[in-house]
Amino acid sequence: MALNARKVVVLVLALGLVMALSVTGCKREAAVGDYPARALELVVPYPPGGATDLTARALVSVLPEFLGQPVVVVNKAGAARLEGGEYVSSAAADGYTLGLFPPSVGWPEVHFNETPYTSEDLTIICRVVVHPTAIVVRSNSSIQTFDDLVARLATPGFQYGHTGVGANPHVTMTALAKALNAEVVPVPFKGDAGVAAALAGGHVELGVTTLPGILPQIQAGNVRVLAIYSPTAVTELEGVPTLGELGYDLEVPYADSMICGPKDLPAEVIAKVEEAVRQAVEHPSFKKIMGQMYTPVAYLNYADYAAEMVTTKEAMKQLMQELGLIN
Structure with missing residues (x-):
């Protein structure tokens, strides 16, 4: 009888564990399905007033319309801009902490010899603009x-x-x-x-x-x-040439601004952010502000940007080594 009782207890505990795991899984699925259910942070790795900061503020002025929640810009400028990247890379992979980063923060291992994180610790969701x-x-x-x-x-x-x-x-x-x-x-x-x-x-x-x-x-x-x-001249700057027009083809990748999150973001979260940003960059208000900033909108989705980065990152790494900026 004692043996049977112990078997019953073990069986009950096992069933309880299975049910608990099932409930946890359901809650996680529900949480992802309800995303976003609260405000988001958009981290900028520079002080206020620069190109990335201004772009972020223009983006968050329209992004809530497509995400259904407020988005707050958080400036984290320090440690060669990597403080912001480290903050996002160490955040929970729930989609509530994102960053608007230049390549040096999105792919730090390509730009620096020693970094507190690498691009493998981030999810690079999409490109927004390219700054001249x-x-x-x-x-x-x-x-x-x-x-x-x-x-x-x-x-x-x-x-x-x-x-x-x-x-x-x-x-x-x-x-x-x-x-x-x-x-x-x-x-x-x-x-x-x-x-x-x-x-x-x-x-x-x-x-x-x-x-x-x-x-x-x-x-x-x-x-x-x-x-x-810049890949093209800025018409508002009459008479100002591009370096390419002057005969200097530097092969330096242009200054992208990319939306990033922590690694292991659920696919549903990536898709929601990607689509919301796509709609936001087409918003007349955002396009007007970018026009006033002489900045072309250059949206690339998750898949297309990932494909482009395969060659761009390697080219940048080789260039940085040739220039003596990294080992």
């Missing part, structure tokens, strides 16, 4: 044209400000200097706002930054654009 990179000087600078800049770069030790080590402006200028056989001194600042402040304060004569981040200074007449790094 601008090479600028103060309006009162004696450097009037790109040819003037080339002449100045012939003297070793010329300093320029950029948005952070490994970021697209830094890589672009490093590649350009190599093409010109010029020796330059890069000075990193915290994002576009830091470069703008350094230019205004006379701390550097040249700035290499994203175009939207320096645009208010351009429109105010405080800085002059010598050239941009």
Whole structure:
């Protein structure tokens, strides 16, 4: 009898465990099905005011219409921009913590020798826009044209400000200097706002930054654009050439902004975010703001962007090694 009683107890416990696991699984499925059921965070790895921050704020102004919940921008600027990436990579894989990242944060192992996380710790959901990179000087600078800049770069030790080590402006200028056989001194600042402040304060004569981040200074007449790094010219900047038009084909990937989440995001969450972003970037309000920022909308969905990244990441890694920026 005692043996039978023990068998009954074991059987009851086993059945209870199975039921508990079943209930947990149902709750998880219900939770994913109800996603999103509360507000989301969209992490920006820069201070307020730069291109990525402005794009994020434009996006969250329309995204709730398609997600059905508020989305709040959270700025986490520090540790070479990787603080924001680490925050998202360590978040719960429930879709409530996302990031709007440049490649240097989305694929940090391609841009830095040592990183607290890699792209394998993230889910890269889609691309939103591509930010043109601008090479600028103060309006009162004696450097009037790109040819003037080339002449100045012939003297070793010329300093320029950029948005952070490994970021697209830094890589672009490093590649350009190599093409010109010029020796330059890069000075990193915290994002576009830091470069703008350094230019205004006379701390550097040249700035290499994203175009939207320096645009208010351009429109105010405080800085002059010598050239941009972009697949196409910006019609609003009459007479400003692209580096390609000037004969410099640098093979530096352009400055994407991508939506990322933690790894192991459920497929249903990825699909919902992907579709909501697709609809948001087509919203007239978002497109108007991007137009005002001289930034082309360049949406790519999860599958297409993943396919593109296979070659882009490898090309970027090789370039970073050739330029001596990583081992």
